[in-house]
Amino acid sequence: MSHDHAHSHGTENIPDRILLWTVVVNLGLSGFEFAAGAVSGSVALMADALHNTNDAGALLIAYVARKISRKGADHRYTFGYRRAELIGAMIQLTALIVVGLYLLFEAVKRFFTPEPLLGDWMMIAAGVALLVDIVTAWLLWSMSKGNLNVRAAFLHNLTDAAASVAVLLGGAAVYWFDWYWIDPLLTLLIAGYILHMSLGMLRQTASILMEGAPAGFHVDDLKRDIGTIPDVMDIHHVHVWELDEHRRALEAHIVISHEVSMSKMETIKAEVRQRLHDHYDIEHSTLEMEMHGLECSTR
Numbered sequence: 091m092s093h094d095h096a097h098s099h100g101t102e103n104i105p106d107r108i109l110l111w112t113v114v115v116n117l118g119l120s121g122f123e124f125a126a127g128a129v130s131g132s133v134a135l136m137a138d139a140l141h142n143t144n145d146a147g148a149l150l151i152a153y154v155a156r157k158i159s160r161k162g163a164d165h166r167y168t169f170g171y172r173r174a175e176l177i178g179a180m181i182q183l184t185a186l187i188v189v190g191l192y193l194l195f196e197a198v199k200r201f202f203t204p205e206p207l208l209g210d211w212m213m214i215a216a217g218v219a220l221l222v223d224i225v226t227a228w229l230l231w232s233m234s235k236g237n238l239n240v241r242a243a244f245l246h247n248l249t250d251a252a253a254s255v256a257v258l259l260g261g262a263a264v265y266w267f268d269w270y271w272i273d274p275l276l277t278l279l280i281a282g283y284i285l286h287m288s289l290g291m292l293r294q295t296a297s298i299l300m301e302g303a304p305a306g307f308h309v310d311d312l313k314r315d316i317g318t319i320p321d322v323m324d325i326h327h328v329h330v331w332e333l334d335e336h337r338r339a340l341e342a343h344i345v346i347s348h349e350v351s352m353s354k355m356e357t358i359k360a361e362v363r364q365r366l367h368d369h370y371d372i373e374h375s376t377l378e379m380e381m382h383g384l385e386c387s388t389r
Contacts, residue, residue: 109153112226112247116146119222126215130208133200134260134276135215137193138253141284142219144189151178172334176295183292186284193281200274207273209265213258220254223247245287253280301331304338312370319361321347321354323382333374340366341376348381355379 123139126132155178161171230244256276263269294305303309309328316325324345333339346358359377366372 108229109149109156112229113146113149113153115222115226116142116149119219120146123215123219126211130211130215130261131205132207132212132257132261132264132273133196134253134257134273134280135212137196137277137280138216138219138250138257140192141189141250141253141280144185147182147185151181154178169333172337173299176298176334179291179295180299183288183295186288187292190281190284190288193277193284197274197277197281200277201271204270204274207264207270209261209263212261212264212273216254216258216261220251220258223251223254227251245291249280249284249287252283256280298332298334303330304332307370312366315369316342316344316362316365319358319365321350321358322362323347327378330372337374338370338372339374339376340370340372341378343378343380345380345382348383350381 120139120142123135123142127136127139155175158174159170159172161167163170227244227247230247253276256279260269260272260276263272297305307330309330312330313325313328316322322344325342326345327343328340329342330338330340344359344362346355350358359379362377363375366375
């Protein structure tokens with residue numbers, strides 16, 4: 091059976107200072123957009139500024155979580171600190187969802203109480219923001235592969251880039267056609283996209299933190315597969331979870347024939363571990379071997 095479990099792509103060797111630079115850049119951009127939004131009266135531009143501020147915080151969280159995750163295992167955290175990055179991703183995504191809901195509220199309010207806008211300021215600010223978003227996304231791209239924490243930060247910048255394009259076009263519509271309704275409409279679209287993307291990643295992150303089985307993983311298929319190994323009578327008390335994005339773990343009770351010798355039992359155990367590794371990408375497995383007729387009552 092094949093698997094499509096994600097692997098690391100060498101992101102651990104990429105300097106952390108890249109994340110720090112993206113924090114600085116996004117804070118500077120946020121200040122500029124807030125000022126431009128106040129001058130132009132654009133709620134979409136203010137939404138983009140708020141999103142960028144959230145990005146800066148998200149990137150800072152990503153940086154801190156990345157540092158913590160590199161700590162080795164100790165007597166308290168025997169699996170190490172790698173899940174710190176998942177906690178960082180959870181914080182980022184939760185904050186992003188709050189921002190999306192706030193933007194929905196502001197957009198609906200602006201539909202009922204429209205305000206005059208300065209399209210030229212909207213275009214200038216959105217153009218600068220788009221340039222910064224592209225540079226930040228480029229810096230984060232190589233780090234985002236195989237890492238939910240950094241991918242959450244990368245997602246922030248992708249949504250920022252899309253929002254900047256939308257605000258740029260909206261500014262043009264306001265400047266040349268006086269389409270003031272385009273501003274709250276763009277804000278609704280930005281908020282909808284933020285919520286759609288964030289909720290999907292939040293489910294994935296929560297699943298790992300809740301020690302759920304990997305997506306698409308079927309325990310019954312694994313039990314049938316292991317059951318085909320000679321002298322394996324049954325497999326029960328099976329628990330499969332993800333330690334982080336790259337490592338899966340399993341614990342199970344393996345029932346074998348009572349005629350199997352001690353040395354043969356060790357051979358069977360090694361074969362089970364090898365199959366778990368090759369077929370299911372499970373590198374950490376804890377197996378309890380039981381003789382048929384003497385197995386535990388836990389099923």
